[in-house]
Amino acid sequence: MLLSVENLEVKYGNIQALHGISFHVNEGEIVTLIGANGAGKTTSLYSICRLTPPEAPRVIAGDIKFRGESILKTRPSDVVKQLNMALVPEGRRIFGNLTVMENLELATYSRERHADLKDEYQRVFDLFPRLHERRKQRSESLSGGEQQMLAVGRALMTGCNFLLLDEPSMGLAPRLKYELFRTLKKLNESGMTILLVEQNASLALNLAHRGYVLDTGELAAQGTSAELLGNPDVKKAYLGG
Amino acid sequence: MLATIIQNLINALQWGSFYALIALGYTLVYGVLTLINFAHGDIFMVGAYIAFFVATFMLSAAGLPGWAALALTIPLTMILTSMVGVTLERVAYRPLRRKGAHRLYVVITALMCGLILEHANLALLGASRKAFPPMITEHVYNIGGVSFTNLKVAVIVSAILVFILLQWIVTKTKVGMAMRAISYDKFAVPLMGIPMDNIIVATFVLGSGMAGLAGILFAMSYPILEPYMGALIGWKAFIAAVVGGIGDIRGAFLGGFLLGAVEILVVAFFPSTFRDLIAFTVLLVILAFRPTGLFGVAKTTKI
Ligand SMILES: Nc1ncnc2c1ncn2[C@@H]1O[C@H](COP(=O)(O)OP(=O)(O)OP(=O)(O)O)[C@@H](O)[C@H]1O
Ligand SMILES: [Mg+2]
Numbered sequence: 001m002l003l004s005v006e007n008l009e010v011k012y013g014n015i016q017a018l019h020g021i022s023f024h025v026n027e028g029e030i031v032t033l034i035g036a037n038g039a040g041k042t043t044s045l046y047s048i049c050r051l052t053p054p055e056a057p058r059v060i061a062g063d064i065k066f067r068g069e070s071i072l073k074t075r076p077s078d079v080v081k082q083l084n085m086a087l088v089p090e091g092r093r094i095f096g097n098l099t100v101m102e103n104l105e106l107a108t109y110s111r112e113r114h115a116d117l118k119d120e121y122q123r124v125f126d127l128f129p130r131l132h133e134r135r136k137q138r139s140e141s142l143s144g145g146e147q148q149m150l151a152v153g154r155a156l157m158t159g160c161n162f163l164l165l166d167e168p169s170m171g172l173a174p175r176l177k178y179e180l181f182r183t184l185k186k187l188n189e190s191g192m193t194i195l196l197v198e199q200n201a202s203l204a205l206n207l208a209h210r211g212y213v214l215d216t217g218e219l220a221a222q223g224t225s226a227e228l229l230g231n232p233d234v235k236k237a238y239l240g241g
Numbered sequence: 242m243l244a245t246i247i248q249n250l251i252n253a254l255q256w257g258s259f260y261a262l263i264a265l266g267y268t269l270v271y272g273v274l275t276l277i278n279f280a281h282g283d284i285f286m287v288g289a290y291i292a293f294f295v296a297t298f299m300l301s302a303a304g305l306p307g308w309a310a311l312a313l314t315i316p317l318t319m320i321l322t323s324m325v326g327v328t329l330e331r332v333a334y335r336p337l338r339r340k341g342a343h344r345l346y347v348v349i350t351a352l353m354c355g356l357i358l359e360h361a362n363l364a365l366l367g368a369s370r371k372a373f374p375p376m377i378t379e380h381v382y383n384i385g386g387v388s389f390t391n392l393k394v395a396v397i398v399s400a401i402l403v404f405i406l407l408q409w410i411v412t413k414t415k416v417g418m419a420m421r422a423i424s425y426d427k428f429a430v431p432l433m434g435i436p437m438d439n440i441i442v443a444t445f446v447l448g449s450g451m452a453g454l455a456g457i458l459f460a461m462s463y464p465i466l467e468p469y470m471g472a473l474i475g476w477k478a479f480i481a482a483v484v485g486g487i488g489d490i491r492g493a494f495l496g497g498f499l500l501g502a503v504e505i506l507v508v509a510f511f512p513s514t515f516r517d518l519i520a521f522t523v524l525l526v527i528l529a530f531r532p533t534g535l536f537g538v539a540k541t542t543k544i
Contacts, residue, residue: 096426
């Protein structure tokens with residue numbers, strides 16, 4: 001087990017957002033978290049990445065383990081540096097005042113000083129040729145879809161082998177959405193473990209091996225993608241009948 | 242006439258250099274933490290005192306010749322002053338940040354820290370002023386009716402070199418990039434594997450180091466030190482940073498030189514007691530027209 005979340009309870013101030021949820025991700029898997037707005041998906045990812053209040057919640061009970069060891073005391077920058085996990089956050093959160101290239105370079109901050117990253121930049125540019133065209137542009141001026149590509153490319157440049165994505169298809173045109181999902185599949189085939197939060201449940205379940213359904217901070221269902229796709233409750237609530 | 246103008250310009254540039262070097266510290270810290278570090282003027286004062294002790298030691302105890310003393314005093318003072326700035330960050334600001342305290346309380350803390358530095362100095366060293374030991378002989382040059390000293394030129398050149406260096410750090414190095422990134426979106430910075438505290442420490446090192454440099458140069462130019470010497474010049478540098486657009490390095494420099502120029506201009510036409518009144522009023526008027534300062538565009542483009 002690469003990552004396991006155990007009976008996790010978290011609070012924002014006095015408001016409890018997760019009421020003891022458990023899930024896990026195995027190495028090499030694509031796992032998806034689905035659920036309605038406010039279910040606690042983003043909250044779960046922020047907790048795993050050990051981000052700090054006020055934007056992220058505070059863990060009050062339960063545990064988060066990476067390869068069996070608790071990471072509750074790990075700094076957020078070490079989640080990236082030591083555990084090689086990278087989050088593509090909700091709303092992209094790229095640095096709009098930096099150029100595309102600077103955003104990518106910044107993501108290599110914690111990597112070895114003289115590491116040869118040429119191939120890795122090339123991989124990002126192969127996945128998203130648009131970014132190469134716009135590499136000198138201030139990233140604020142990119143379109144929403146291009147910004148999303150940058151957010152993914154940036155996460156890859158951290159040298160991660162575990163990618164967490166929070167609604168990466170938000171605001172993408174259908175064609176780009178499918179392209180992004182194909183990209184995720186390709187990455188997974190080359191060894192990347194993926195935890196995907198998605199609004200579009202059918203798209204997510206078609207990509208993922210397994211999934212968990214969150215409902216107002218509690219786990220409502222779990223299973224392989226085929227099981228969830230066939231589950232009548234899940235169908236009714238998240239798959240449009 | 243032309244000679245008078247150039248003469249005044251040189252004086253303006255010299256004072257502008259002091260303001261700019263100090264303004265830089267306000268602007269860097271603000272860009273990264275959105276904190277107005279009101280103790281910064283007193284860091285400058287501490288820098289001048291550190292320079293005093295280091296220089297005195299080098300000249301008398303170590304018996305070094307002036308030029309060697311200067312060559313050692315500059316880096317040592319900058320390093321020691323940055324350590325004071327970093328300590329301030331550690332003991333005063335970081336705990337508040339950890340607790341998620343409101344910005345207001347952090348600013349109040351900063352004001353208190355400034356007062357503590359002033360009064361600690363008073364308590365430890367007494368009220369008597371200190372005379373800064375001369376390390377180099379000041380030469381007065383006279384070209385076409387314009388007189389200037391080697392020291393004045395050195396002050397101006399130092400400020401310009403510092404500007405170039407900082408501009409390079411902020412635009413070209415990863416630490417500088419991280420500083421700009423923090424000013425845009427703090428939250429996403431750790432997601433890049435960047436320890437926020439390291440960048441904050443780097444910011445205080447740069448800002449306080451430059452204040453230390455300003456301290457030496459100032460003490461060499463006006464060799465009388467007293468505990469409150471950082472108060473007024475600190476306020477002025479802060480205002481210079483705001484007028485330039487706080488958070489922007491170019492703004493801090495432009496604001497500093499602008500303030501220097503306005504002051505010299507005022508003194509040229511009015512009694513010198515009017516200097517600060519009119520200078521501050523002019524800056525107020527500039528802010529009324531451009532509240533974000535000359536370089537401050539939107540909230541998003543800091544540093
Ligand atoms: N910074 C915050 N402060 C207080 N409460 C918050 C904060 N962020 C989220 N919450 C609350 O926590 C709960 C879970 O929110 P979360 O953002 O995790 O939902 P989500 O599943 O990601 O929803 P969406 O699909 O809309 O992104 C919600 O009730 C929300 O109001
Ligand atoms: Mg969300």
